[in-house]
Amino acid sequence: MTETSPVVAGLRSIHRIITRGLSVSIEKCDGYLGKKGMASRETVGFSKYAATLKWIMHSHHLTEDEIVFPYFKDRVEAPYTRLGDDHQAMTRILVKLDNCLPGVSSGGIAELREVLVELDMLWGPHKNIEEECFTTEKLQPVMRIQEQVDLAKKFADHGSRNSGPAPLAVPFMFYNLDAENREDFMRMFPWIVKKVLVPVVWREKWKPISPFLLV
Ligand SMILES: [Fe+2]
Numbered sequence: 001m002t003e004t005s006p007v008v009a010g011l012r013s014i015h016r017i018i019t020r021g022l023s024v025s026i027e028k029c030d031g032y033l034g035k036k037g038m039a040s041r042e043t044v045g046f047s048k049y050a051a052t053l054k055w056i057m058h059s060h061h062l063t064e065d066e067i068v069f070p071y072f073k074d075r076v077e078a079p080y081t082r083l084g085d086d087h088q089a090m091t092r093i094l095v096k097l098d099n100c101l102p103g104v105s106s107g108g109i110a111e112l113r114e115v116l117v118e119l120d121m122l123w124g125p126h127k128n129i130e131e132e133c134f135t136t137e138k139l140q141p142v143m144r145i146q147e148q149v150d151l152a153k154k155f156a157d158h159g160s161r162n163s164g165p166a167p168l169a170v171p172f173m174f175y176n177l178d179a180e181n182r183e184d185f186m187r188m189f190p191w192i193v194k195k196v197l198v199p200v201v202w203r204e205k206w207k208p209i210s211p212f213l214l215v
């Protein structure tokens with residue numbers, strides 16, 4: 001069996017994180033709407049969770065537009081124009097999402113839900129195309145393993161520069177993954193992030209989003 005390419009593993013992890021972030025956000029909206037409003041203690045956390053989802057998705061698309069797609073364009077076949085257009089369409093929806101967030105505490109859940117569903121409808125097919133085009137089998141013949149390791153690192157560094165406040169973004173990424181996938185994903189993070197920053201130094205900062213995470 002061929003070992004999963006680190007580039008493919010990184011891509012799939014971030015896709016899993018965003019997919020769970022979207023489905024949890026939509027489920028929560030449904031719950032809040034059913035209850036006719038949100039428990040006031042949850043409003044801050046929920047807005048922060050949805051805002052972090054927005055940052056992570058924005059950052060992932062930037063990484064693909066600026067590094068991943070230019071790198072693979074001449075090496076791996078994929079509908080790059082369609083994928084780039086999807087990113088632009090999703091960016092427009094992310095702006096709407098951002099505009100909805102201040103209204104969350106005053107009951108603007110239905111508007112937020114509508115935007116999240118619109119985003120989810122584009123996101124699902126989009127990430128499926130990427131996962132079909134960028135597989136270990138397709139990358140292996142065009143890249144040496146060291147090149148893949150370096151590129152995966154480059155993706156992660158680029159992503160972390162655009163994903164908003166790290167005390168929210170990093171726990172959001174770790175704990176939107178289940179335990180098994182989290183262990184693999186965390187391997188590329190330095191010890192200090194995993195053992196000191198997330199669990200101790202940043203703990204109070206991300207506590208409000210913890211009810212939405214797999215902690
Ligand atoms: Fe994409």
Ligand SMILES: [Fe+2]
Nearest residue numbers: 060064127130
């Ligand atoms: Fe992607």
